[in-house]
Amino acid sequence: MTNHDLEQRLRAWYRAEIDDLESAPEQLRADLAGLVGTAARSRRFTGGWRFPSVYRFAPLALAATALVVAILIGIGLLGRLPDVGPPAPPASERATPSLAATSPRATATPITGPIVGTWATGEVTCAQQLAALEAAGFSAEQMTTVGVDLTCENGIAVQGAGWGARGGNGSQNTARFLPNGSLFVSDNVFTYRLIGAATFEATDPQGICLTYGYAIEGDQLSIEIIDSGCPATRTAPLLDRIGLTVLFETSPFTRQP
């Protein structure tokens, strides 16, 4: 077989493998609309922004979560249900301690300190989320640029709702700081490290890192972003800063059993 023959076969193989009229899955278009925020505001929210490469595992992760919850309820160890809801991370990254302990993100030296553990907010409202954003210094223009719905119509404060899929009224945020350096925040996965008595850095899977301050009073944990970046990284994009503000700063967290 000559090179020319092989080239012809390659072209034929690609033509047979991929139809010229093959369209991108509808989910991708929905993601696109969520990504562009304001430009898509006239479109109806369909699922939205999320951390990369997780959505195809969402059904599996949800099923696994449901099973775990059922088992925990059955043996009476669960005081309250953990958050479930799209988008969920891959099943392999769910916040079960045994899985997290084997995560490649795990640190060699276990993190200790009062922040380690599971925390959850109460139900928050869209108005509370907007207030948190305003208190953090974001302008209305900045919020609308990334798709925040200032009218709170349909109960969704952040159009795209990717930051834990908890936008809008009645949402609840959870944060699990594991000793191995994994941080699960309302189904999003980060790595974190303590850099001071009341400061930590958290990095998302895309390498976007922000610096947070925290305070613990009794069983209440308050977190706020104190730097829009980390010493080794540049300033995080506006989209992330706003999304993470909604996640971390809307209301205090309460320690969970």
Place this chain on the structure above:
Amino acid sequence: MTARGPVSVGPTAERTAALLRLADEHLDAAYRLARAILREPSDAQDATHDALLQASRKWSTLRDPSRFEPWFDRILINICRDRLRHASRWQARDISDEIVSAAGDPFGQADDRDVLGNAIATLSPDHRVVVALRYYRDLPVDEIATRLAIPAGTVQSRLHYALEHLHRVIDVADAKGTLR
């Protein structure tokens, strides 16, 4: 609220709308390119999604919107290549036994597409990318070089070694008595 760092100005609504329009126009072609490189539809969907995310974050770096297609393709290709590397799918392996087995299928399900598809799967990520751009997208070498930001000579070299590798894999399959 404690003091926070300086807040950069986000993209304007007009530029965001332009990103939406351009990405929407190019989405199908981008997805098909990801399919050509990764083959699996679910992998292609994930890669395209990741590329959209990255493009939205880097949007302000694109000076000339008319260059959106090659700019976005480069983001997508890099993501596809990374996925191949992380999945270690590219590592060369002897698939001739699989091909022989398939060829012996009494129902005749194995065919030329399977042989070539399996051979392509053994290419390294860099080689799979140039092969897809050359024989799926039908891009000339110079255009591939531009999209990958590498010299044209490197593209030629990768194509040469990729074809050589494919010849070798298929020849091994032939030697074991498979159909081509």
